[in-house]
Amino acid sequence: MxxxxxxxxxxxxxxxxxxxxxxxxxxxxxxxxxxxxxxxxxxxxxxxxxxxxxxxxxxxxxxxxxxxxxxxxxxxxxxxxxxxxxxxxxxxxxxxxxxxxxxxxxxxxxxxxxxxxxxxxxxxxxxxxxxxxxxxxxxxxxxxxxxxxxxxxxxxxxTGSIEETIFRDMSLSDYQPQFPQIMRLSDRDMNKVKELLDKALKAGDEVLAAKVAHRIKEVLHIESGLPNTHFLETVLNDYNYYTTKDN
Known part of the structure; x- marks a missing residue:
């Protein structure tokens, strides 16, 4: 091997x-x-x-x-x-x-x-x-x-796999991003967002998801009525879209 x-x-x-x-x-x-x-x-x-x-x-x-x-x-x-x-x-x-x-x-x-x-x-x-x-x-x-x-x-x-990173393949869909402000964050920031989102989903911790979503909205001045976990999923998808669309 x-x-x-x-x-x-x-x-x-x-x-x-x-x-x-x-x-x-x-x-x-x-x-x-x-x-x-x-x-x-x-x-x-x-x-x-x-x-x-x-x-x-x-x-x-x-x-x-x-x-x-x-x-x-x-x-x-x-x-x-x-x-x-x-x-x-x-x-x-x-x-x-x-x-x-x-x-x-x-x-x-x-x-x-x-x-x-x-x-x-x-x-x-x-x-x-x-x-x-x-x-x-x-x-x-x-x-x-x-x-x-x-x-x-x-x-x-x-044990390592691409699912453990923030990568999501957006190339096979007609995805429409919603938050271009997300590109102000770094790879490290987005990996932390994914880590906390995965933790919140696994534990069913809506409070944690709300805290993370609120912090992102506060830093990036985003207004969104999406549910917290849905908002975080969208943020990750948007980051993938903007990062990979020219690759």
Whole structure:
């Protein structure tokens, strides 16, 4: 394993531990066995239907070939960068910015997986030779699909994450900021605001949220009728918007 530091817009370096080739291979083996077991069940079910050859081929294509082909794509999108194999071994796919990969990044990884694994039902070792060679030569154990998509596979056992900072990805929404005055505060100030907001939400402490909201309004001369926690969430979102919109 090796560590990678990802700089954010808030002068904070996020440090992740990348997964090595062996553990990624073991995760692939688990996913391979899951797909193999599914294929066996489908074949048994189809054989019990006593269909003619044409109908059997169509049913197998619909129930086995297509689902197995899109297994990684669907699983990683639905499970936030994980598959059952990755989840069991505590790893996940993230973007090189530290965010959850976009759908297009997942799609690129999947398309290159098809290139890297040309034999869907071939010998057990053939589909993993190309990725293993690529990962072995990459400093962050990236396979070809990772290199093109701009993703890495990290260990989720590492406690640090982007959720622990003030970062919030506003790039995928048509967000409209409300308080431009927020840019008068520093990264340190906003991290403290998030820390206190998280504490207030966790403890259900409305008094603490009210104190923080009042202080921000007082310093920045903001007038707002938003509920205190909603106001603080908006402040954090606004800061993210103004900080990242030109990046």
């Amino acid at each position: 090796s560590n990678i530091k990802i700089p954010t817009s808030f002068n904070i370096d996020l440090e992740f531990e990348t997964e090595d080739v062996l553990r990624r291979f073991l995760a692939w083996v688990i996913d391979f066995l899951i797909r193999a077991a599914y294929c066996v069940m489908v074949l048994i079910a189809v054989s019990n239907l006593h269909l003619d050859n044409t109908a059997s081929i169509i049913v197998v294509m619909l129930l086995m070939v297509i689902p197995v082909s899109v297994y990684f794509l669907v699983a990683e999108i639905a499970m936030g960068g994980q598959t059952p194999g990755k989840k069991l071994l505590h790893m996940k796919v993230v973007s090189l910015t530290g965010n959850q990969p976009t759908v297009s990044q997942h799609l690129i990884r999947w398309l290159f997986r098809m290139i890297e694994s040309p034999l869907l039902f071939g010998a057990f070792l053939i589909p993993v030779i190309i990725p293993i060679v690529t990962m072995s030569r990459s400093p962050y154990s990236q396979r070809l699909g990772d290199l093109v998509a701009g993703t890495i596979v990290i260990s989720t056992k590492h």
